[in-house]
Amino acid sequence: MLxxxxxxxxxxxxxxxxxxxxxxGQIGILPSxxxxxxxxxxxxxxxxxxxxxxxxxxxDSFQQGVVPGEELLNALLIAIAGIVLLTPGFLTDAxxxxxxxxxxxxxxxxxLKRRIELVYxxxxxxxxPIIYG
Numbered sequence: 001m002l003x004x005x006x007x008x009x010x011x012x013x014x015x016x017x018x019x020x021x022x023x024x025g026q027i028g029i030l031p032s033x034x035x036x037x038x039x040x041x042x043x044x045x046x047x048x049x050x051x052x053x054x055x056x057x058x059x060d061s062f063q064q065g066v067v068p069g070e071e072l073l074n075a076l077l078i079a080i081a082g083i084v085l086l087t088p089g090f091l092t093d094a095x096x097x098x099x100x101x102x103x104x105x106x107x108x109x110x111x112l113k114r115r116i117e118l119v120y121x122x123x124x125x126x127x128x129p130i131i132y133g
Contacts, residue, residue: 016089023090039093043085046100051078073109081105 024032054075061068081099084092098104 012091013089016087016091019090036088036090036093039090039097040085040088043093043096043100044082046097047078047082047085050100050102051075051082054078070109070113073112074105077105077108077112 020032020036023035027035054071058068058071058075061071077099081096084099085096099108
């Protein structure tokens with residue numbers, strides 16, 4: 001785990017710097033900076049609106065007495081997207097926007113559900129499946 005964190009905290013920033021330099025060399029430094037700022041603003045706006053919609057659906061589910069498992073995972077992915085969008089760079093902005101697109105977020109949510117179920121099954125053999133509302 002420590003090795004993965006080390007790689008994430010070194011490779012991602014180095015990759016971002018490399019891409020920023022390459023794109024800056026192609027289109028110029030000011031357009032590159034403007035593009036990063038623009039994607040951040042668009043992403044933050046999307047994260048806010050989708051986050052508020054998701055919170056509304058979570059509230060509605062609780063009022064109906066249903067555990068909103070899938071909506072909680074959506075909220076987690078939207079929060080991660082918002083955090084990633086705060087990091088300047090094209091890779092992180094692309095990852096954040098990827099998580100904000102409902103169709104691709106659904107793919108990530110389903111992958112995350114399978115991972116959670118796998119970890120749960122390995123730790124609690126025989127206790128039954130996790131049920132998402």
